[in-house]
Amino acid sequence: MSEKIIKPSILPGFMELVPKEQILFNQMKDTIKTNYEKFGFLPIDTPIIEKSEVLLAKSAGETEKQVYRFEKGSTDMSLRFDLTVPLARYVAQHYSELEFPFKRYHIGKVYRGERNQKGRFREFYQCDIDIIGNNKLDIINDAEIPAVIYSTFKDLGFNEFTIKINNRKLLGGFFNSLDIEDITMVLRVIDKLEKIGPEKTKEELKLLEVEYENIERIISFIEIKGTNSEIIDKLKVLNIDNDRFNEGLKELETVVDYIKLFGVPEDNFKIDLTIARGLDYYTGTVYETFLDNHKEIGSVCSGGRYDNLASFYTNQKLPGVGISIGLTRLFYQLREAKIIEPKEFCLTKVLIIPMDGFLDEGVKLSNSLREMGINTQVYVEKSKIGKKFNYADKLDIPFAIVIGEEEAKEKVYSFRDMKTGEQEKLSVSQIADKLK
Amino acid sequence: MSEKIIKPSILPGFMELVPKEQILFNQMKDTIKTNYEKFGFLPIDTPIIEKSEVLLAKSAGETEKQVYRFEKGSTDMSLRFDLTVPLARYVAQHYSELEFPFKRYHIGKVYRGERNQKGRFREFYQCDIDIIGNNKLDIINDAEIPAVIYSTFKDLGFNEFTIKINNRKLLGGFFNSLDIEDITMVLRVIDKLEKIGPEKTKEELKLLEVEYENIERIISFIEIKGTNSEIIDKLKVLNIDNDRFNEGLKELETVVDYIKLFGVPEDNFKIDLTIARGLDYYTGTVYETFLDNHKEIGSVCSGGRYDNLASFYTNQKLPGVGISIGLTRLFYQLREAKIIEPKEFCLTKVLIIPMDGFLDEGVKLSNSLREMGINTQVYVEKSKIGKKFNYADKLDIPFAIVIGEEEAKEKVYSFRDMKTGEQEKLSVSQIADKLK
Numbered sequence: 100m101s102e103k104i105i106k107p108s109i110l111p112g113f114m115e116l117v118p119k120e121q122i123l124f125n126q127m128k129d130t131i132k133t134n135y136e137k138f139g140f141l142p143i144d145t146p147i148i149e150k151s152e153v154l155l156a157k158s159a160g161e162t163e164k165q166v167y168r169f170e171k172g173s174t175d176m177s178l179r180f181d182l183t184v185p186l187a188r189y190v191a192q193h194y195s196e197l198e199f200p201f202k203r204y205h206i207g208k209v210y211r212g213e214r215n216q217k218g219r220f221r222e223f224y225q226c227d228i229d230i231i232g233n234n235k236l237d238i239i240n241d242a243e244i245p246a247v248i249y250s251t252f253k254d255l256g257f258n259e260f261t262i263k264i265n266n267r268k269l270l271g272g273f274f275n276s277l278d279i280e281d282i283t284m285v286l287r288v289i290d291k292l293e294k295i296g297p298e299k300t301k302e303e304l305k306l307l308e309v310e311y312e313n314i315e316r317i318i319s320f321i322e323i324k325g326t327n328s329e330i331i332d333k334l335k336v337l338n339i340d341n342d343r344f345n346e347g348l349k350e351l352e353t354v355v356d357y358i359k360l361f362g363v364p365e366d367n368f369k370i371d372l373t374i375a376r377g378l379d380y381y382t383g384t385v386y387e388t389f390l391d392n393h394k395e396i397g398s399v400c401s402g403g404r405y406d407n408l409a410s411f412y413t414n415q416k417l418p419g420v421g422i423s424i425g426l427t428r429l430f431y432q433l434r435e436a437k438i439i440e441p442k443e444f445c446l447t448k449v450l451i452i453p454m455d456g457f458l459d460e461g462v463k464l465s466n467s468l469r470e471m472g473i474n475t476q477v478y479v480e481k482s483k484i485g486k487k488f489n490y491a492d493k494l495d496i497p498f499a500i501v502i503g504e505e506e507a508k509e510k511v512y513s514f515r516d517m518k519t520g521e522q523e524k525l526s527v528s529q530i531a532d533k534l535k
Numbered sequence: 536m537s538e539k540i541i542k543p544s545i546l547p548g549f550m551e552l553v554p555k556e557q558i559l560f561n562q563m564k565d566t567i568k569t570n571y572e573k574f575g576f577l578p579i580d581t582p583i584i585e586k587s588e589v590l591l592a593k594s595a596g597e598t599e600k601q602v603y604r605f606e607k608g609s610t611d612m613s614l615r616f617d618l619t620v621p622l623a624r625y626v627a628q629h630y631s632e633l634e635f636p637f638k639r640y641h642i643g644k645v646y647r648g649e650r651n652q653k654g655r656f657r658e659f660y661q662c663d664i665d666i667i668g669n670n671k672l673d674i675i676n677d678a679e680i681p682a683v684i685y686s687t688f689k690d691l692g693f694n695e696f697t698i699k700i701n702n703r704k705l706l707g708g709f710f711n712s713l714d715i716e717d718i719t720m721v722l723r724v725i726d727k728l729e730k731i732g733p734e735k736t737k738e739e740l741k742l743l744e745v746e747y748e749n750i751e752r753i754i755s756f757i758e759i760k761g762t763n764s765e766i767i768d769k770l771k772v773l774n775i776d777n778d779r780f781n782e783g784l785k786e787l788e789t790v791v792d793y794i795k796l797f798g799v800p801e802d803n804f805k806i807d808l809t810i811a812r813g814l815d816y817y818t819g820t821v822y823e824t825f826l827d828n829h830k831e832i833g834s835v836c837s838g839g840r841y842d843n844l845a846s847f848y849t850n851q852k853l854p855g856v857g858i859s860i861g862l863t864r865l866f867y868q869l870r871e872a873k874i875i876e877p878k879e880f881c882l883t884k885v886l887i888i889p890m891d892g893f894l895d896e897g898v899k900l901s902n903s904l905r906e907m908g909i910n911t912q913v914y915v916e917k918s919k920i921g922k923k924f925n926y927a928d929k930l931d932i933p934f935a936i937v938i939g940e941e942e943a944k945e946k947v948y949s950f951r952d953m954k955t956g957e958q959e960k961l962s963v964s965q966i967a968d969k970l971k
Contacts, residue, residue, distance in 0.1 A: 105592040107628035107848040109582050110612060115625070117632045118577035118639065125578055137905050139883040139912025141554035141930075142561055146545050146658050147583065147644065148603070156541040167584070169605030171648050176546060189551070192543035196553045198929045200916060203554065208583065212607050222582050232916070239894065239915040250905070360895055362902040412543040447575040458675065459796055466798040469573050469686070476575025479675040480636060480668070493634045494577075 112213060112221035114427055119441040119495070124430055127255060127439075128206060131226045131424060134251040135204035138243065140228050143203050145185040147210070151175040154184055156411040165211040178210040182227045182423070190231055191412030199233035200240070206426075218435070220427050229421030231408055236418045238350050241384040241404055242357030244422055248388055248400050249363040251424075256439075259391040260399075262363070263371035266351040267381050267403070269334070270372070272344025273320060277313045285309065286375040289321055293373060297322070321372045327355050330370045347383070354384055382406040386422055396432045400424045442495075448534050450491040451477045452484065454503035461502050464512070464527065471531045491517050498534065548649060548657035550863055555877040555931070560866055563691060564642060567662045567860060570687040571640035574679065576664050579639050581621040583646070587611040589624055592847040601647040614646040618663045618859070626667055627848035635669035636676070642862075654871070656863050665857030667844055672854045674786050677820040677840055678793030680858055684824055684836050685799040687860075692875075695827040696835075698799070699807035702787040703817050703839070705770070706808070708780025709756060713749045721745065722811040725757055729809060733758070757808045763791050766806045783819070790820055818842040822858055832868045836860045884970050886927040887913045888920065890939035897938050900948070900963065907967045927953050936966065 109115055116124055136142075151168055154177045167178040179185050182205045190201060206226045213219045228247060230240045245262045252260050270289075274282045288303045295303075297318055304314045323333050331352050339345070351370065358368050376385040383404035390396060402422030409417050433439045449468065453461030461477045468475040476496070478487045484501075491499045501513040514530055515522045525533070545551055552560055572578075587604055590613045603614040615621050618641045626637060642662045649655045664683060666676045681698045688696050706725075710718045724739045731739075733754055740750045759769050767788050775781070787806065794804055812821040819840035826832060838858030845853050869875045885904065889897030897913045904911040912932070914923045920937075927935045937949040950966055951958045961969065 103847075104849065105589055105847055107589060107624045107845075108586065109589075109624075109628075110584060110586055110610065113582040113584070115581055116579075117629055118579060121578050121580055124580075136882045137908075137910050139886075139910060141882065142557050143552075143554060144557055144560075145551055146549040148546060148549070148646070148658065150544065150546055153541055153543060153545075167605070167607055169603070171603055174546065188543045188545075192545075193553055198926055202912070210584070222584065235916075237915050237917065239898075243913075243915070357898065360898045409543075411539075411541055414540065446572045446577065450575075462675075462793065462796045472573075474573050474575060476638070477679075479679070480671075480673050490634055 110221070111215050112219065114220055114222070114431065120434075122444065122446060123439065123441045124426075127430060128224065128226070128426060130254045131251055131426070132204070132206060134247060134254055135226075135228050137250065138202070138228075138247050140202045140204040143186075143189060143205050144207065145179070145182075145189055145205070147178055147208065148176050149179060149185065149188070151177045153188055153412075154179060157184070162211065165213055167210050167212060180211050181209055182207060182225050183229075183421075186227070186229060186231075187409035187417075188412055190417060191409040191415070194413065194415060199231065200236060201231040201233075202228070203231070204228045218428065218431055220431070223425060223427035226424040226426050227421060229408075229419050231417050231419040234416050234418075236420065238353050238383075239357055241350070241420050242354045242361055244384075244402065244420055245358045245363055245368055245386065246361035248386070248422060249367055252388070252400070257390060260367060261389050261391055262368040262400075263374045263387045263389065264351070264354065264358075264368060265370065265372055265374040265385050266347040266354075266383055267375070267385060268343050268347030268383055269351055270347070270375060272341040272347055273339060274317075276339045276341040276344060277316060279309060279313065281307065283379060285317070289317070289373055290375045292321060323372055327365065327368070327370050330372075331355065350383060376401065376403055380405050384420065390438075393432075393436055393438065396429075396436070399429050445495045445497065447474045447476050447494065447496050449473065449475050449498040449500060449530075450487075450494075450496045451475060451500045451502065452487045452491075453477065453479075454484070454501065455481075457502045457504070457507050460507040464500065464502065467527055468531065468534070471535070473531065473534045488517075500530065546657070547651050548655065550656055550658070550867065556870075558880065558882060559875065559877045560862075563866060564660065564662070564862060566690045567687055567862070568640070568642060570683060570690055571662075571664050573686065574638070574664075574683050576638045576640040579622075579625060579641050580643065581615070581618075581625055581641070583614055583644065584612050585615060585621065585624070587613045589848075590615060590620055593620070598647065601649055603646050603648055616647050617645055618643060618661050619665075619857075622663070622665060622667075623845035623853075624848055626853060627845040627851070630849065630851060635667065636672060637667040637669075638664070639667070640664045654864065654867055656867070659861060659863035662860040662862050663857060665844075665855050667853050667855040670852050670854075672856065674789050674819075675793055677786070677856050678790045678797055680820075680838065680856055681794045681799055681804055681822065682797035684822070684858060685803055688824070688836070693826060696803060697825050697827055698804040698836075699810045699823045699825065700787070700790065700794075700804060701806065701808055701810040701821050702783040702790075703811070703819055703821060704779050704783030705787055706783070706811060708777040708783055709775060710753075711779060712775050712777040713752060715745060715749065717743065719815060721753070725753070725809055726811045728757060759808055763801065763804070763806050766808075767791065786819060812837065812839055816841050820856065826874075829868075829872055829874065832865075832872070835865050881931040881933065883910045883912050883930065883932050885909065885911050885934045885936060885966075886923070886930075886932045887911060887936045887938065888923045888927075889913065889915075890920070890937065891917075893938045893940070893943050896943040900936065900938065903963055904967065904970070907971070909967065909970045924953075934970065 162180050166180050208222055209225050248262050271282050284307050292300050301314050334348050374387050381403035385403035387398035388400035400422055404420040406418050408419045451461045451465050465475045465477045499515045506512045511524045513522055514525045598616050602616050644658055645661050684698050707718055720743055728736050737750050770784050810823050817839035821839035823834035824836035840856040842854050844855045887897045887901050901911045901913045935951045942948045947960045950961045
């Protein structure tokens, strides 16, 4: 009776890794988590499935079409498409059980039915932090966020990256001072400056019916260059008589000062007046982060300040500031660009290889090593010794211990460095010292 | 302009925790992960959404009705309902990239549209390990699994628990020797013995048309009691002339011997001939684990040996052995029974409280402490000092450091134990020593 074989495969747009890659991915995820915790963020975990009525309370715009939405029984439900809407719902729902400022991190999978395209994922990890205030939230928090980004990307092994900073009030105030009403559309054009260049930007602004004089002012404004303090100085001497502009400028200056104080080197953060973040959501400080030598990857960590997190779920005013790392996409791009490679690295520290008849000794030795906190595997299958060594080799297990008659009797074991092939005779405690 | 407020809530059957509970949950999850890695299991992560055709290749039986299945575009997809089917698909799909025996762990969420009932979850974490052989897999692996269970539950803080062990070949062979054909039905009845008692069991067996004489034999068989070796001896003297029975007996004896060798105390594992595991899936060793003082919770960790993992996806014969911990349900039940409580514990080790005008000093101190690997939060909001201490208190942050003029000048800080209220003046390095 032969069964019908179904070809094993997964849906397009879903990432699945072999263990060696998975270990690398998990290490990145752990590094992010460790850094988030270092700054006092607390973990939350929310359901992947939510009520559609709640999850889609605020129109998700373009994203809404991508939502996985379905019915089970008479319940209309959807898979979360980001971690921000669930955060808003969570804070509103558990408001009385939380302490504010509420610093939370959330690392989890989100779902978007994106068009099928290389490097775009339908299931991906987001790693978010947000600081939520109750009614108010100090501007200093906006300076701590880049400190977390800096610490995280350093620990991920990067040195050359730039956290770009801007302020939406500053931008908005500037455009108001030019009597430009439809700021959103203009910001969207400006956001693309780096990609499309100044000439194309001018053309697009013309299409938005921005006056010639103002286009020149806009271009010279967003092209203000220099060190962070030079930029601040140049913005000051513009002498723009607009409250919003000046509030934004003051915020930006404070944020820049405190980012320094939080220990982020000047090389790693930079005011960039073209950064606007397309979303209406942000109301103050905005961030994007670029790898200096791989700008083609785009921003690897973005976010900003918002006035009110959860207006759809509560009348409480909940201002906040946060960022998100799209880990699945980042991992994919770093792998594609060969910036990261799975190391010759295994979570298992040692493989015990018992010769025929010495399995018992091998098991006992494995107990001792594990008790000392050493990840240990015993090769229990009956097979040739060459095959057993090959197994350690293929899995990048760094050391192997062979146990035969002599070793069992003398309690001194052949300890082999799988990389160099060097072998020495060691006692259990000597082995433990080597492996710790 | 007031927006319509939508009541923030989640679907019934989904668990969501406040941070204090979440930290406890995550600690349990990490403990399980650490123990799985200690024995050489490698991590995998598979998509939560799979092709329905692949995921439901083998009828999921009763579970099939509970599957969250939907279409997006023209694609028929389903949410995974366990981690075993995805493992089968994974091993078949990545067969040539894996080393065998393939030891993998997988900790992730699965979905079942269960009837709405207290303590039943529609989204829950499973924590699985499996050892998959290529064509064959040594019986010693069946003895390693209880060693992992033992190590894990010890580290979870339990002392009094029993891993119950049986063998399906032994059971099957025994029933064959009585000429009972429909073993599955009989096993299902036996599985319930502990719950329904011997009299009810006899009645149910009678309904299955088991002969009177055989019912007596069955009852006296499954009531064989004693130490593990006494039970083995009693099984031997039954002198049952059935190859399957004797093969199962030999396996059980080997497994019991090696469980001991793997360091599991006799108190924590026990042959129990009533354990059958309802599923047809298992073919040899089977496990269930009970908390001695909370048997009402049911098995907290179950699994067993199977002949062929992935017959629906490949012609390769892939025998395996594994177990699963249903963490969400376990956590819920342990909390309900007040066996575990969120400890006065916070991931953040210290809260820095700057007096008015000393925020800069506070930020600098936080940088130093974080560089030494200490999770540190600075309270940056402007508010009364009492409120700041209260914040540390509410979040169970164990220590607070106050910085005012004196502290800033002398670089000696008021270090307060939030539990005892004791306060002392310490230098940065003294603080670091205390906190590490």
